[in-house]
Amino acid sequence: MTIGPFMMADTPQGPGNDSSVLTKTKSKTQRPPLYKVLLLNDDYTPMEFVVHVLERFFGMSHAQSFDIMLTVHKKGLAVVGVFSFEVAETKVAQVMDFARRHQHPLQCTMEKE
Ligand code: TYC
Numbered sequence: 001m002t003i004g005p006f007m008m009a010d011t012p013q014g015p016g017n018d019s020s021v022l023t024k025t026k027s028k029t030q031r032p033p034l035y036k037v038l039l040l041n042d043d044y045t046p047m048e049f050v051v052h053v054l055e056r057f058f059g060m061s062h063a064q065s066f067d068i069m070l071t072v073h074k075k076g077l078a079v080v081g082v083f084s085f086e087v088a089e090t091k092v093a094q095v096m097d098f099a100r101r102h103q104h105p106l107q108c109t110m111e112k113e
Contacts, residue, residue: 034082035084036111036112037079037081037091037092038080038110038111039072039078039108040107045105047073049106053095054080057098058081080108082113091110092110
């Protein structure tokens, strides 16, 4: 860039300040982290209650809920869904509150995927 008759000379035209040079900024799209919601087994929560929790808060069919409940019962825990941080946090709070209100020791937690 030369300094023509209509340009003031008070902006230094050094490297990085030349309007004739085009630069591209690579903006890598960042996906938000996902969180697994886990249901934990215990010896006291009734099986039907767990099935109801999975239907009510995770939108599963009765058959799917029964399968997942049995997996938790046999293996100790299962992932019941994968969500954004805020949604996972809400699901965990809803399950924990519902279990507490019914005086069952059912535990639900979340962990980063
Ligand atoms: N183990 C419980 C029982 O035998 C049933 C159960 C299943 C409890 C899944 C919690 O997350 C759970 N009544």
